[in-house]
Amino acid sequence: MAPASQSNSSVPPAQLPYSKQAIDDDDIAAVAAALRCPLLTQGPTVARFEEALAGYLGAQHVSACANGTAALHLAYLALGIGPGDEVVTSPITFSATAAAALLCGARVRLADVEPDSGNLDVERVERAIGPATRAIAAVHLAGLPVDLEPLRALCDRRGLWLIEDAAHALGAEYRGRMVGSGLAHAATFSFHPVKHITTLEGGAVAVADPRLKDRLDRLRQHGIERDPARFERLAAEPWAYEVQELGLNYRLSDVACALGLSQLRKQPAWLALRCRLAARYRERLVAALPAVLPPAVRADRRSAHHLFPVRIDFAAHGRSRAQVVQGLAARGIGTQVHYIPLFEHPLYRRHGAGERLEGACLYHQRTLSLPMHHSMSESDVDRVVDALAEVLS
Numbered sequence: 001m002a003p004a005s006q007s008n009s010s011v012p013p014a015q016l017p018y019s020k021q022a023i024d025d026d027d028i029a030a031v032a033a034a035l036r037c038p039l040l041t042q043g044p045t046v047a048r049f050e051e052a053l054a055g056y057l058g059a060q061h062v063s064a065c066a067n068g069t070a071a072l073h074l075a076y077l078a079l080g081i082g083p084g085d086e087v088v089t090s091p092i093t094f095s096a097t098a099a100a101a102l103l104c105g106a107r108v109r110l111a112d113v114e115p116d117s118g119n120l121d122v123e124r125v126e127r128a129i130g131p132a133t134r135a136i137a138a139v140h141l142a143g144l145p146v147d148l149e150p151l152r153a154l155c156d157r158r159g160l161w162l163i164e165d166a167a168h169a170l171g172a173e174y175r176g177r178m179v180g181s182g183l184a185h186a187a188t189f190s191f192h193p194v195k196h197i198t199t200l201e202g203g204a205v206a207v208a209d210p211r212l213k214d215r216l217d218r219l220r221q222h223g224i225e226r227d228p229a230r231f232e233r234l235a236a237e238p239w240a241y242e243v244q245e246l247g248l249n250y251r252l253s254d255v256a257c258a259l260g261l262s263q264l265r266k267q268p269a270w271l272a273l274r275c276r277l278a279a280r281y282r283e284r285l286v287a288a289l290p291a292v293l294p295p296a297v298r299a300d301r302r303s304a305h306h307l308f309p310v311r312i313d314f315a316a317h318g319r320s321r322a323q324v325v326q327g328l329a330a331r332g333i334g335t336q337v338h339y340i341p342l343f344e345h346p347l348y349r350r351h352g353a354g355e356r357l358e359g360a361c362l363y364h365q366r367t368l369s370l371p372m373h374h375s376m377s378e379s380d381v382d383r384v385v386d387a388l389a390e391v392l393s
């Protein structure tokens with residue numbers, strides 16, 4: 001057998017996906033130790049993970065839950081969003097941001113985005129607000145924060161809740177403040193393996209108000225209240241608990257939280273690596289492919305670089321996006337499109353959110369997410385840019 005290092009053109013290059021997890025020996029040891037604990041779920045590791053995450057974010061309170069979609073659903077429910085209400089959000093997001101509002105019985109209204117960043121345009125949000133609007137759900141696309149201060153001021157003026165879908169934005173900063181530290185009423189995170197840190201499946205909601213934290217904790221566990229001081233009618237018997245409202249089972253296990261604690265310790269170094277990879281991409285793209293635009297930047301914000309979405313005028317290069325995706329795949333490089341606008345999907349068209357918004361169409365037509373994750377090196381970035389130059393030439 002040929003040695004692995006031998007250069008051989010018949011050997012396909014290593015697959016470089018657009019994103020993936022990094023699990024090392026301390027993560028595995030942390031999970032193994034958690035599996036030997038008496039409580040696999042509903043034990044003490046959940047609160048430890050929540051406190052560590054709150055510490056990292058500079059948040060008052062964190063409630064961990066089953067996944068990022070559950071986090072959004074719980075956040076909307078805890079804020080009282082229900083039938084007759086409307087949530088304004090971005091069309092350039094994963095379905096869950098809007099679907100979680102539909103699951104509450106609310107309606108979804110899409111507002112247009114900035115064509116260079118794919119983030120909500122605050123003026124367009126203001127115009128989308130109607131008499132039934134109760135909340136704005138803002139997505140920090142690819143890790144670049146939306147313009148939070150004017151958005152929060154708008155919400156305060158109009159008496160609306162501001163929810164951040166921060167699934168892409170763990171570690172992102174807006175005017176020196178961490179996303180999730182209280183600029184919005186609630187910030188939701190996902191710990192799916194493609195995100196910054198993973199608990200396999202997992203999510204969390206960060207809030208400032210302790211009453212919201214209590215409500216999130218109750219809703220993720222069947223609406224059950226265990227503190228007898230808060231019982232509405234049952235006596236404080238040793239076994240008693242009260243089901244006070246309609247909730248779900250959206251818990252995150254202690255084993256998952258042990259993995260989350262181990263992953264979170266690496267997050268600062270991983271974020272620094274992502275920033276270096278992004279800088280390398282910019283430098284190489286400017287030199288080799290000036291017509292390929294790197295992700296938008298804003299001087300008052302730090303992106304968490306969950307994704308590295310470039311913008312390409314495919315027609316000007318005489319290539320379709322599918323040809324570029326296939327050309328890169330043939331060179332072992334994975335890409336993804338974030339996202340097909342929600343108004344193109346049958347579900348949202350059926351729910352009256354089918355209007356095609358111009359900024360979102362423009363953003364969507366040109367976007368392509370190149371590999372960005374913490375198992376990459378700067379030479380992987382060079383490989384991606386070289387491959388892209390070949391495919392576009």
Ligand SMILES: *Cc1c(COP(=O)(O)O)cnc(C)c1O
Nearest residue numbers: 067068069094096167190191192
């Ligand atoms: C991943 C993601 C979610 C959903 O998170 P899950 O953990 O997969 O349920 C929601 N919104 C955005 C923007 C995401 O990227």
